[in-house]
Amino acid sequence: MSVKQKPDGIPTAKSLKAIQTEVESSNRIALSVDCVIFGFDENKLKVLLIRSDMKTYQDKWSLLGDLVRPDEDLDASAYRILKQRTGLSDLYLEQVQAFGKVNRHPAGRVVTVAYYSLINVQHHKLKILDNELHWHDVDSVKDLAFDHQEIFNTCYSRLQKRVQEHPAGFSLLPNKFSLRELQNLYEAILGVKLDRRNFRKKFFAMDFLIDLGEIEVNVPHRPGKLYKFNYNKYEKRGKKWVGIDFL
Amino acid sequence: MSVKQKPDGIPTAKSLKAIQTEVESSNRIALSVDCVIFGFDENKLKVLLIRSDMKTYQDKWSLLGDLVRPDEDLDASAYRILKQRTGLSDLYLEQVQAFGKVNRHPAGRVVTVAYYSLINVQHHKLKILDNELHWHDVDSVKDLAFDHQEIFNTCYSRLQKRVQEHPAGFSLLPNKFSLRELQNLYEAILGVKLDRRNFRKKFFAMDFLIDLGEIEVNVPHRPGKLYKFNYNKYEKRGKKWVGIDFL
DNA sequence: GTACTTTGCGTAATAATTACACAATTAAAC
DNA sequence: GTTTAATTGTGTAATTATTACGCAAAGTAC
Secondary structure, eight states: OOOBOOTTSOOBOOOHHHHHHHHHHOOSOEEEEEEEEEEEETTEEEEEEEEOOOGGGTTOEEOEEEEOOTTSOHHHHHHHHHHHHHOOOSOEEEEEEEEOOTTSSTTSOEEEEEEEEEOOHHHHHTOOOOTTEEEEEGGGOOSOSTTHHHHHHHHHHHHHHHHHHSTTGGGGSOSSEEHHHHHHHHHHHHTOOOOHHHHHHHHHHHTOEEEEEEEOOSOSSOOOEEEEEOHHHHHHTTSOOOOOSOO | OOOEEOTTSOEEOOOHHHHHHHHHHOOSOEEEEEEEEEEEETTEEEEEEEEOOOGGGTTOEEOEEEEOOTTSOHHHHHHHHHHHHHOOOSOEEEEEEEEOOTTSSTTSOEEEEEEEEEOOHHHHTTOOOOTTEEEEEGGGOOSOSTTHHHHHHHHHHHHHHHHHHSTTGGGGSOSSBOHHHHHHHHHHHHTOOOOHHHHHHHHHHHTOEEEEEEEOOSOSSOOOEEEEEOHHHHHHTTTOOOOOSOO
16 A cells, blocks of 8 residues: 555555555544354364344354454454464464455444464363354354355355365364364365275375374274374475365 | 453453444554556566655555545455556456555554456556556566565465466456467466467367457467457356366 | 174276477568 | 468377275274
C-alpha cells in the first residue's frame, strides 16, 4: 500500500506523512481472525465450533475467532486464539485467505482472516476448556453463523489439497500410528475409499515412515506395526512429496 | 469473529452490542490491498511496479495498492486499484492471502491483503496512465519496498501452481494465439523448457482449444495456426483440467 | 482350538509420460 | 525464382506410474 489520489482519480506514490494521516483516519474497518480447527477422532474428521449467542445467529454454530490486537502479528493472533481454546501450542497452522464482504458481520465492517489448524485430539482431550465448544463431524457442518459456512468450506477444500501435496495430515494423528490409521485419515479427509495395498505401497515408496518396532495394543484383531513420520528426512530431501491417490 | 474475554482469559460467545463496542474501538489497524499485476510480453513474464517516493524506501519499487474503503468489498477494492492503474475491467483477479506483521509498514499498523491479476498486455499498451509505472521482468524483481518482495514471491508461486491446475494463463495472451505462444507462456511462468511435441499433444488431448482457421501474420517464418480457449466447454466439462508438465 | 478380523505382501494389465527426427511451409536474402 | 533459414506439424517406441486384485499368517475373542 503506497498510494494517494491525484485530482484525476489516479493515485500515485506519496509521502510517509500523507500515508500516516490516512492510516490513522481509516478507523472504520475492524480486523479479526477466524480459525477452523480440525481434529481426527474415531475415524472421522472433526471441526471445533462454538455456539453463537448473538441474537442474529441464535442457535447457530460459528468458528473460533477474535479481533486482532494492534500490537500482535496476524499469525500470532491465530496462535493466541488456538492457545486460548485448546490449551495447545505448537500446532499446525496455515493461513487460508481474507474474507471481506461489506456486510459479512452484523456488528459493522469486520474483515476476517481465516486460518485452519490441525490438532492431535489425543492431546486436546485432556483440556476441555469451555463447554460451549463442541467437535462436529465435517460432513454435518452446515448453516454456520455469519459467513462462516463459506469460510469453513474454503478451508476444508484447502486442507484436502494440502494433504495431497504435503505431509500435513500427520499433525492430526498420534505420534505413533499404524498404516491403517493413516489410511483412515486420508479417506476421512478426502472423502474417498483407497486401495489398501496401493496406499501402503505409495507410502513405503516415499520412504518417510520410520518403523518403530512396536505394534498396536488393545485392538481386537491382529495388531499392526506402528510408525512415525520422518520430518528430518523430509526436510533434507527438499520437500519432495509424492502425491496421494486422487480426490 | 464472535468472542469476548472472560475473567480467566478464555473468551466465549458474546452479544451483538459487546461486539459493536469492540469493533468501533478497534481503530488502530488499517487495511490495504496490494496487487501483483502480471503481463506477458516478448516471451517474458512481467510485473507492473510503481516507484516508491517514500523516504524510507527511496528508489525502491513497490506493488500497486491502496487502503480499503469502509464501504467497499475487499475484492471490489482490488478491482478499483486495477481499474485506476490499467484502465482495464474484467481482469483475472485472485486473492492470495493477507500479510500482517506488526512492523511491515513504516506508517503504522497496516495489514494488507495481496491479490494477483493477469492482464493482456496488448489491451493495456494503449492506456499508459502513469509514468511512475513500469513493467519489470519477473526474474529481475528484487529488493522491493516494504515487505513487497515477500508478497511478490508468494503471489508468483501461487500463479505457477495455478496455471498447472486451471486455464488461468490464457488471460495473459491475446484472444487469438498460436501454440508456440502458449508454450512460451508456460515456459516463462514456470521457468522450464518443455518438449514441443508433448506440449502440443497434451493440449490437444484436453480438447479445449478452438482452431480458428486463421494463421499468424508478420512472422519471419512459417506461420502457425491460431486458436482460442473454449471457456464454455471448460465450464461444462466440470472444470477438469489436465495438469501441465512438471515445474 | 475354532472362528473371526486384520495385517502383510506381489504381480500382471493398463494408462500416462517421456524421449526423440524428419518432411512441409513460409519469409527473407540474394 | 532459387536458395537459405526458421518454424510448423506430426507419430512411435521405451519407460514409468497407476490400477486392480487374492491369500497365507498373526493375533483376539470365545
